[in-house]
Amino acid sequence: MNNSNTNSLNCPVIAGITITVDKDGRYNLNALHKASGGEKKNNPSYWLSLQGTQELILELEQQLSDTEISVSVVQSIKGGLNQGTFAHELLAVSYAGWISPKFQLMVNQVFLDYKKGELKNINIQKSTKSYLPEYRKAKAIELSVRALDKVFSNLPHLSEQSKQAIYADTINPIAGKNVIPLPKLENKTFSASEVGEMLGVSSNKIGRIANELNLKTEEYGIFVLDKSRSSDKQVESFRYNEKAIDVLKNHLTNKEIA
Structure with a gap:
């Protein structure tokens, strides 16, 4: 040749x-x-x-x-x-x-x-100056995703909706546009404190009953990342849907009758 x-x-x-x-x-x-x-x-x-x-x-x-x-x-x-x-x-x-x-x-x-x-x-x-910011932005997004993946690996119960919301809140400001949409929640959910106020009991009691009845599943709500009440640490927190609230309400009512 x-x-x-x-x-x-x-x-x-x-x-x-x-x-x-x-x-x-x-x-x-x-x-x-x-x-x-x-x-x-x-x-x-x-x-x-x-x-x-x-x-x-x-x-x-x-x-x-x-x-x-x-x-x-x-x-x-x-x-x-x-x-x-x-x-x-x-x-x-x-x-x-x-x-x-x-x-x-x-x-x-x-x-x-x-x-x-x-x-x-x-x-x-x-044109180097024009694409360097894009490269740095892409690199920042990559590093952020890696950091979040590492965090999520230690939070096995965190829902996919919560993960997507966290990705969106972190990545979109870096990208300067909504590259990751916020998740659409089909049902409204409530914290243990909110459920406790509805049912007239403490949030701790709501948590104990939920554990007793095995309510902390996808059927009854989702796990989200929330601030710990005792520190600035972010922890997994369960939010209850209306179905879970009905179960909790019936349980408390039955306890009172008994």
């Missing part, structure tokens, strides 16, 4: 870096890496070693073999003027997306323009 590159004057350019293309239409990943800023963590070799990347390569090779195209989707050339790792267009765009979504969109547009003969020199250095 002839691995010589096409004329660099006719190759796509990003951030002043010529993205060389070989005779089989594969793009130079090392050039893309340099155009993205050249951070060591974004080296093509790291991306190529990922299991997901290997699976993508195998799938692409399988699809191309079905069309009787025998060209390798990845080709590494060591030494000489044309050294580097060249990859099929779909892999090159995927690699760009691994670096950042913003870079992927830029690369994809440049490749489209290149194929249509509308070459443009896209300078991503000027």
Whole structure:
């Protein structure tokens, strides 16, 4: 196979870096890496070693073999003027997306323009400030989700509605929009104190009866995250639905009659 590159004057350019293309239409990943800023963590070799990347390569090779195209989707050339790792267009765009979504969109547009003969020199250095806040925001969301997941792992009874509400209250302000909707509660629920006021007993007694009758289940209410009455610690707290209140009321009435 002839691995010589096409004329660099006719190759796509990003951030002043010529993205060389070989005779089989594969793009130079090392050039893309340099155009993205050249951070060591974004080296093509790291991306190529990922299991997901290997699976993508195998799938692409399988699809191309079905069309009787025998060209390798990845080709590494060591030494000489044309050294580097060249990859099929779909892999090159995927690699760009691994670096950042913003870079992927830029690369994809440049490749489209290149194929249509509308070459443009896209300078991503000027746009760095525009997507850094987005990256930091995404990172903050990721860290927040991890932190909440860790908290929830220690709260096994917490309802899915409560988790969703907490996710929404935490993530939406960071995202600046409602990416996570607040859950719709089908039935109104009440705290032990509220139920106690309705039935004329203490909240502690409501809790004892609920435990005795095994009412702290999805049938009778939900677990929420609430502030502890004795400290600033957040604890699981059960909120009772109307069905639970009817059971509690009947139990207290029967006790009085007895």
